[in-house]
Amino acid sequence: MKTRITKLFGIQYPIQCGGMLWLATPELAAAISNTGAMGNLTSGNYNTGDGLREAIDRTRELTDKPFIVNITTMPSIRLPIELLREFFQICCEKKVTAIEVAGAPVDTFLGPDYIPMAKKADVKVLHKVGTVKHAIHAQKIGYDAITVAGFEEGGFPHKDNVSTIVLVPKVVEEVDIPVLVAGGMADGKSLAAALALGADGIMMATRFLATKESNVHPNIYAALLKANENDTSLNLQSLLSGFGLQVRALRNEMIRKIEEVEQKGGDLSDLLPLISGERARQVWKNGNVEEAMLTIGQSVGRIRDIPSVGELISRMVKEAGSAIQRSMRMIE
Numbered sequence: 225m226k227t228r229i230t231k232l233f234g235i236q237y238p239i240q241c242g243g244m245l246w247l248a249t250p251e252l253a254a255a256i257s258n259t260g261a262m263g264n265l266t267s268g269n270y271n272t273g274d275g276l277r278e279a280i281d282r283t284r285e286l287t288d289k290p291f292i293v294n295i296t297t298m299p300s301i302r303l304p305i306e307l308l309r310e311f312f313q314i315c316c317e318k319k320v321t322a323i324e325v326a327g328a329p330v331d332t333f334l335g336p337d338y339i340p341m342a343k344k345a346d347v348k349v350l351h352k353v354g355t356v357k358h359a360i361h362a363q364k365i366g367y368d369a370i371t372v373a374g375f376e377e378g379g380f381p382h383k384d385n386v387s388t389i390v391l392v393p394k395v396v397e398e399v400d401i402p403v404l405v406a407g408g409m410a411d412g413k414s415l416a417a418a419l420a421l422g423a424d425g426i427m428m429a430t431r432f433l434a435t436k437e438s439n440v441h442p443n444i445y446a447a448l449l450k451a452n453e454n455d456t457s458l459n460l461q462s463l464l465s466g467f468g469l470q471v472r473a474l475r476n477e478m479i480r481k482i483e484e485v486e487q488k489g490g491d492l493s494d495l496l497p498l499i500s501g502e503r504a505r506q507v508w509k510n511g512n513v514e515e516a517m518l519t520i521g522q523s524v525g526r527i528r529d530i531p532s533v534g535e536l537i538s539r540m541v542k543e544a545g546s547a548i549q550r551s552m553r554m555i556e
């Protein structure tokens with residue numbers, strides 16, 4: 225397959241894994257990159273610059289293919305802004321193929337020197353956006369590409385609640401840089417739809433979570449297979465609306481507790497113990513599905529198996545081809 229994204233990254237298939245805290249590790253990133261798609265190494269997994277350096281080196285031991293490093297630019301107690309700046313510098317020093325920024329734009333959050341720093345190092349920079357306005361800003365300040373994420377996505381969708389199918393064509397009409405589609409993407413039909421909407425590829429995270437190489441506890445795989453498209457919910461609007469965001473996560477006991485606290489007008493100090501990343505980190509491994517906020521998108525309703533990433537990507541590429549041919553036959 226050839227799109228502006230495959231050319232920009234030097235990859236075979238226009239399919240990227242999104243940032244996944246604790247899960248997008250060197251092992252998963254390399255497994256995905258080795259299929260010809262683009263693996264993701266999430267910098268938030270590490271507490272120090274050296275931790276990220278070692279992880280980049282480890283990923284390079286496991287693959288000689290391109291991968292992207294996610295830097296989530298949101299205020300965080302564990303990951304202060306100085307560390308996020310260091311992460312960005314390390315990606316430039318190490319000349320990773322690309323950086324995926326999610327959250328505040330680099331120019332306002334890290335500073336005006338960071339996009340030029342990446343350009344000088346020939347490191348591509350993408351921004352994940354949930355509005356047309358943010359897409360236009362990203363292009364204006366020099367990002368190489370954008371990921372457009374509708375509110376179906378797992379993680380932190382924009383508070384505007386606009387769906388992928390509406391947002392993507394609007395953004396494609398407004399910007400000239402390559403566009404990846406995220407939020408609800410799960411298979412080859414999604415890829416075909418993204419290309420039909422005028423985009424250059426897709427980004428997925430929930431679907432990659434449901435692969436053998438994500439290496440989560442068997443209970444998590446079982447919960448993913450059981451969940452339907454209406455088993456996630458949007459929460460934490462009170463806490464995150466200042467950043468224009470909210471959280472989409474699996475509806476479980478922890479989400480019900482979070483809702484109770486929110487309804488009683490609880491503040492950050494009441495919510496922090498419930499939403500801490502540390503809880504999720506443990507649950508991915510111990511499988512106590514009810515005990516943490518687990519960021520998962522609506523696409524979970526379309527997941528019916530746990531393939532290897534290799535099986536997933538080859539199936540998606542075939543299926544996208546069939547979907548496009550089927551549509552073309554209808555037009556002739």
Ligand SMILES: Cc1cc2nc3c(=O)[nH]c(=O)nc-3n(C[C@H](O)[C@H](O)[C@H](O)COP(=O)(O)O)c2cc1C
Pocket residue numbers: 242243244245247266268294296326352373376377378379380406407408409427428429430431433518519520521522523
């Ligand atoms: C388990 C999990 C963890 C995530 N962690 C992060 C993260 O650390 N940083 C980030 O920018 N996005 C994170 N996301 C959001 C994804 O990168 C991506 O935007 C979203 O999941 C795409 O939509 P999908 O869920 O329909 O595939 C996470 C998503 C999942 C499923």
